[in-house]
Amino acid sequence: MQNDMPEMQRVFVDTSVFVYADDAADTQRRQQVRAWLAHLWATRTGRTSTQVLNEYYVCVTQRIQPGLPQGDARAKLRRYQQWQPWVTDHQTVESAWGLEVRLQLEYWQALMLASAMHSGCDAVLSDALPLERYDQLVVINPFETPPPI
Numbered sequence: 001m002q003n004d005m006p007e008m009q010r011v012f013v014d015t016s017v018f019v020y021a022d023d024a025a026d027t028q029r030r031q032q033v034r035a036w037l038a039h040l041w042a043t044r045t046g047r048t049s050t051q052v053l054n055e056y057y058v059c060v061t062q063r064i065q066p067g068l069p070q071g072d073a074r075a076k077l078r079r080y081q082q083w084q085p086w087v088t089d090h091q092t093v094e095s096a097w098g099l100e101v102r103l104q105l106e107y108w109q110a111l112m113l114a115s116a117m118h119s120g121c122d123a124v125l126s127d128a129l130p131l132e133r134y135d136q137l138v139v140i141n142p143f144e145t146p147p148p149i
Helices: 015-022 027-043 050-063 070-083 090-103 107-118
Strands: 011-013 123-125 137-140
Touching (some): 011 027, 015 027, 050 107, 107 137
Parallel strands (some): 123 137
């Protein structure tokens, strides 16, 4: 089956996607997000933020069962530093506040979207956002849409 999804230049990855990649509780979801992450590595189009990576670390070391050893989680964070994660600054926070009010989002979702926008992304890979589009960002649910071929 061919994927008719438009060509994406940069795809911002949400915390939940990274967590599913390491969560042994749901092997099907783990496979689906790992396919996406492999695609983003191969095409060098993956982006994220320091906020997302910090949330990922807490989730995989403290919230999933079995959790990852801290050393393994740190190694993965070091690897994702190659994606040059967006560092939250004052301008990003201001943008997030505007999105929070205008789109009626939770602050953490708005901050993630602001980081994606400031990173120059076209899409956000997430299963946690209620809409399919936020301004110029298209939301891709990795469990409903496979990575491009």
